[in-house]
Amino acid sequence: MMNATIKDIARLSGVGISTVSRVLNGSGSASKETKERVMEAVRELNYVPNGNARNLKMRQTSKIMVLVKSIDNPFLQKIVHEMQSLIFLRGYTMDIRNVSNFEDEMKIAKEEVRAGNPCGIIMIGGTYGYTNEDFGSLGVPCVLVTFEACSAVDRGLYSSVTIDDVAEMKRATEYMIALGHRRIGCIYSNNSDGETPNTLRLQGYKQALEEHGIAYDPGLVSQRTDMWGSGYVFGFNMMKILMANNPDMTAVVTIADVMAIGAAKAILTSGRRIPEDISVIGFDGIEVAEYYSPALDTIAQPAQQMAQYAIDAMIQMLQNRKTSHIVLESSLVRRGSSMKV
Amino acid sequence: MMNATIKDIARLSGVGISTVSRVLNGSGSASKETKERVMEAVRELNYVPNGNARNLKMRQTSKIMVLVKSIDNPFLQKIVHEMQSLIFLRGYTMDIRNVSNFEDEMKIAKEEVRAGNPCGIIMIGGTYGYTNEDFGSLGVPCVLVTFEACSAVDRGLYSSVTIDDVAEMKRATEYMIALGHRRIGCIYSNNSDGETPNTLRLQGYKQALEEHGIAYDPGLVSQRTDMWGSGYVFGFNMMKILMANNPDMTAVVTIADVMAIGAAKAILTSGRRIPEDISVIGFDGIEVAEYYSPALDTIAQPAQQMAQYAIDAMIQMLQNRKTSHIVLESSLVRRGSSMKV
DNA sequence: TTGTAAGCGTTATCAT
């Protein structure tokens, strides 16, 4: 028993096929009575429109493709999750694809557009190396989340939702400086060769030190750029090295909560205390950091808002091609993992 | 500039449209020379087949729809993530949809099949209440992960990948019993009215007690069935209540690592120690539990394997309609959050 | 080996 098609509805309700289409889509007009007969038939046959036929005809889908780099980060997962709800709420569907650190997300985006025919692309957590041509040839609206295209790119070609990575990381570092810390470690990794939110955060760290007259010491920064394993593992390992090399270090700032958790574990298992011996602050605002013991300070990014603005931006572009570039505020959350030195 | 279609390829390479189709799909035959000319044109025009047209005609896609209940659980996220890679590796694409606790996943599955036309459905984390008709009317292969259909359902109608929830939870409880604990709390929630992995785990807890001559005390089990918030919050709140009502409780078993983390936080913030005052064991095997302080014991489910078997099962069903029902082993991981009483 | 033509289930343009 085949699924009901628009033809079946037409036959059962005794109207023409185009009338059914009109009723279903609210386009054109139809008499009240006809409408009811059609809807009745729809219910009876449990009719669901065939998306493929619809998309083929309309040359446009209602499918938004989401490309995520390093999806194993709980923070990015949260954003994706929030987007999901919003996308469904708006009547769209969401296709998700994970992009490894070694793949070129823009290239993948182009392939996906051709093959899967999404109406738009959202990219989460990528690098800054795109060109005008990239966005032009994409063919569908594109929203960048948590990162920007480089400044050479025409901002009318895409939308973006970001935070001020430099300023926020500077804030975290200055928080430690204000508490009297001078030997402040930094756990940092860069997953690609281009500029990323991570490199910007490192800049923020350096700026804070410089503005407060503290010499930048590379020995206080985790140097691995070839990060393997998860953020937890990375934070754990890097913290061990940092502690071994810098007995005088009294605080550590990290570019992600997962790394902060790994670092905290390293501190605690080495018999030191948080915050009495070493103060710790993370970045992102994932839930589990709040339940860690001790609860970890962090720069909390507004994940829900970011998702909201991203979807709004996408809808805007879809409807009237208007792009937007919004920079959201983060907040420093104090939970007690830092103290005066 | 429209995207190239099969017609453009046909024109440019000077052959018929069906020849192009044949060459592209490797069906039928074509002369070596023709093949090359076609491929040449494909490259030149940067041709990518239109998925919608293809799917419409074939009445089948290469898209696997994944339905997840409570996707905010890191363990389920991990499974989804693993599936992603495997699905792409096999040349399929993956559509993901989150199902809230109040929605009927089977109903949603049916809608998705009609509207989105996936070639198969994978359901993660649902309830046991389906019928033969459900699977029959679905119309596409269905694989259940982490849970089963009730025993009344013909097992030739679907595949499944599970663990033995009763036995594993029994194992966790017996682990505590073997350490000498007698007053063992249980943090448990059931997100729907039917039978779920969670209810089975509660059974395991009860069985262990019974077999070891320990009376079952409802006061030691968290009673909320209307869970709100995340597992962390839930575990935290329930543990507070449990501790307040049972000063003599020396151990707690939980049905999820996130709850164990929340419970651990409650224990530590109340000034008690783990494991000296209270022993804790989680369930699932999420990474962060290993980096908690102290690291938490757990029943680790083989997420990667579960994903692997699920995808394999799906491919099997797709190719020769063969169903399979596999029950995987979990492992008790000792990390030091439990000790002799 | 190759091309013609008939759909797949829609939407949209026309007449009516």
Next chain:
DNA sequence: ATGATAACGCTTACAA
């Protein structure tokens, strides 16, 4: 207000 009818881009008999 309504109903034929022509696409949309593809696959697949069926002919040639």
